[in-house]
Amino acid sequence: MIRVVLPFHLRTLAHVGGEVTLEVAAPVTQRTVLDALEERYPMLRGTIRDHGTMQRRAFLRFFACQEDLSHESPDNPLPEAVASGKEPFIVIGAIAGG
Amino acid sequence: MSKVRVLAGTRKGAFILTSDGKRENWQVDGPHFSGWEMYHLKGSPADPNRVYASQTSGWFGQIIQRSDDGGKTWHQPGTPPGESTSTPEGMPKSESNKFVYDTSAETGKPLTTHQFYDGTQHPWEFKRVWHLEPSLTDPDTVYAGIEDAAIFKSTDGGKNWKELSGLRGHGTGPAWQPGAGGMCLHTILLDPSNAKRMWIAISAAGAFRTDDGGNTWKLINRGLRSQYIPDPNAEVGHCVHHIAMNAKRPGVLFMQKHWDVMRSDDAGDNWSEVSGNLPTDFGFVIDVHAHEPETIYVVPIKSDGEHFVHEGKLRVYRSKTGGNEWEALTKGLPQKDCYVNVLRDAMAVDSLDKCGVYFGTTGGQVYCSADAGDSWNPIVRDLPAVLSVEVQTLA
Numbered sequence: 054m055i056r057v058v059l060p061f062h063l064r065t066l067a068h069v070g071g072e073v074t075l076e077v078a079a080p081v082t083q084r085t086v087l088d089a090l091e092e093r094y095p096m097l098r099g100t101i102r103d104h105g106t107m108q109r110r111a112f113l114r115f116f117a118c119q120e121d122l123s124h125e126s127p128d129n130p131l132p133e134a135v136a137s138g139k140e141p142f143i144v145i146g147a148i149a150g151g
Numbered sequence: 152m153s154k155v156r157v158l159a160g161t162r163k164g165a166f167i168l169t170s171d172g173k174r175e176n177w178q179v180d181g182p183h184f185s186g187w188e189m190y191h192l193k194g195s196p197a198d199p200n201r202v203y204a205s206q207t208s209g210w211f212g213q214i215i216q217r218s219d220d221g222g223k224t225w226h227q228p229g230t231p232p233g234e235s236t237s238t239p240e241g242m243p244k245s246e247s248n249k250f251v252y253d254t255s256a257e258t259g260k261p262l263t264t265h266q267f268y269d270g271t272q273h274p275w276e277f278k279r280v281w282h283l284e285p286s287l288t289d290p291d292t293v294y295a296g297i298e299d300a301a302i303f304k305s306t307d308g309g310k311n312w313k314e315l316s317g318l319r320g321h322g323t324g325p326a327w328q329p330g331a332g333g334m335c336l337h338t339i340l341l342d343p344s345n346a347k348r349m350w351i352a353i354s355a356a357g358a359f360r361t362d363d364g365g366n367t368w369k370l371i372n373r374g375l376r377s378q379y380i381p382d383p384n385a386e387v388g389h390c391v392h393h394i395a396m397n398a399k400r401p402g403v404l405f406m407q408k409h410w411d412v413m414r415s416d417d418a419g420d421n422w423s424e425v426s427g428n429l430p431t432d433f434g435f436v437i438d439v440h441a442h443e444p445e446t447i448y449v450v451p452i453k454s455d456g457e458h459f460v461h462e463g464k465l466r467v468y469r470s471k472t473g474g475n476e477w478e479a480l481t482k483g484l485p486q487k488d489c490y491v492n493v494l495r496d497a498m499a500v501d502s503l504d505k506c507g508v509y510f511g512t513t514g515g516q517v518y519c520s521a522d523a524g525d526s527w528n529p530i531v532r533d534l535p536a537v538l539s540v541e542v543q544t545l546a
Contacts (some may be wrong), residue, residue: 062186062211066227095230099248100211105277112210146210 055086056141060113063101063144067094072141081136083115084127101144112147154545155501156221157509158202159517160189163535165204166517167222170530172503174521177530183225184216191496191539193283194221198290199543203309205280205295213279215247215295215309229310247309250277250297253316265299266328275299275319282496284339288346296336300327300353302365315365318351323370323387327356330390330409337495338394342401350404350419355380355390358406360419371419375408379455392435393495397444405447405474407437407495412449414474425474430461436498440523441506445473448500448508448524450493458513459490467510469524483527484518491516496539503544511537 057073064070075089091098098104101113107127109115114123118132118140134140153172159165164182183189187206195201200221206214217228229247252275254263267273278298286292291308301319303312327334335354342348347364350371357372372389380388390409397403406413406422410433413422426432431451440446449468453461460466465484468477491512501507508524511517515534518527 060210062208066211066214095246096214096227096248098230098246099213103212104246104249105251110210110212 054138055081055089055135056138057086057090058141058143058145059097060144060146062146063097066096066100069094074138079136081131082128083122083125083131083142086131086142087127114145114147116143116145117141153503155503155507156194156199156543156545157499157517157519157530158192158194158204158222158539158541158543159511159531159534159537160192160204160496160539161511161515161535161537162188165189165192165206166531166534168517168530174503174507174519175528177519179531180222183222187214188279189538190279191282191541192222193285193541194543195285195290195293196287197285199545201285201290201308203283203285203293205283207279213248213250213277215280215283215312217247217309228308246311250280250295250303250312251314252277252301252319253314255316265324265334266326268329272325275301278333278335281335281337282339284341287341287343294339294341294349296339296351298333298335299329300334300336300356302336302339302351304365315361317361317366318359318368321359321368321370323356326387327353328388330354338391340394340396340404343398344401348401348418350394350396352391352394352406354392355409356387357389358391358394358419371415372422373420374415374422374424375413376411376424377409379409393437395438395447397439397441399442400444403444403473405437405439407434407449409433409455412437412474425470427470427475427477429468429477434493435495436493436510438498438500438508440508441500441502442504443471443506443523446471446523447474448498449477450498450510452492458492460492463487463489465489465491465512467508467520467524467527480520480524480527482525483520483529489514494538496541497537499540499542501542501544507542509540509542511540513537 055075055077157168164185166181190205192204202218204216216225264272282296284294295303338352340350352358359368375389392407402418404415412426434452464486467480491514498510508520513536517530
């Protein structure tokens, strides 16, 4: 079971309160996790990845296991701790004023 | 007794303000979508309970929200919670926040670039929905004006959106360029007497009209003069801020350009300046009295470098002669130390017998005049910066 932590506004959009848990078939990558997330919560499509390019939106980052994975290939395997559910995959908004 | 419902979009959420026809005592409901930029909310003239809203964020992109009960509850029309993104047959289902430019070989080919700030050609990139214009007759049909400038249409209540690509296919696209606020299509006017005709405006390209339901578009900028572009009389490149029309007299249009207040008596084919005795003719909003088609309203702003009202005084200017002769309306508005702006979609009129006029400021006030502008009262004073104001007159 994959654990995903979403920022406040996306939790509101998805009508979830805390962490999201997802079944993701191997390989567990950014792409397969986000595909599974959007399948379960279709209202999140386009909010994390651009609809057309499927690129990460500029002001969002992907963290896990105290590392910034934002610039990793979306098809690279995520850390084993994420794949095993020990650690969450974190989607986080950039800190910015306004 | 009649009621009015004011839909206010702000930098940090949407607010719904309701009153009976006296427009003295108001209920304030909100914030809806707190923390999000609500560029525009607008109700369907065909079904007042149907309200569309543009919810947007620099972090998370664009969401379209819809209410079918006058703003009490909302949902994303294409993607209700808990539903799969695909049909049992595996086909992708609708997505209400998906605005994808037409790149088809037939119509998308010439539409790839526009002029960027540095003069180079730049690909169109979707940013946000600035304006939603519901059909006059069908609650499920709604138009969206977006940045980078294009117009989209939904015929299924906002579930799916399709570009009317004839606009970007006009041929002048490479000469369009973003203003300081981005290259936005911010104004959509529907002709109640001709279902095939509508007008749109883009900063900074100018005004366009279609007479065939959006397939082809005509530039309608003759008479506009803009000193800030190399050829002040150019066919394209004008920073039109807003256009307004009295529904009972379609074809007579009033425009607040970057500088200059303009009018057209021939559906936009020709424009003439009617700034007259305004203290400054820079501004964003313009609107027309619901029953008196020659009575128009603007809020002069000091300059394009100083986006606040002139002389620290918040004054609505009214002309009862279709322009040129203007009077300042000040009763109930702050007349010292006021430095707010009124943005382009932040003024509206109701259709009660005594026409109500409403506007919102970047300081978070929403004002109402229940006597066509003679006097004003704040409905609320301390909202986030107001981006848009619309009003529904309810039976």
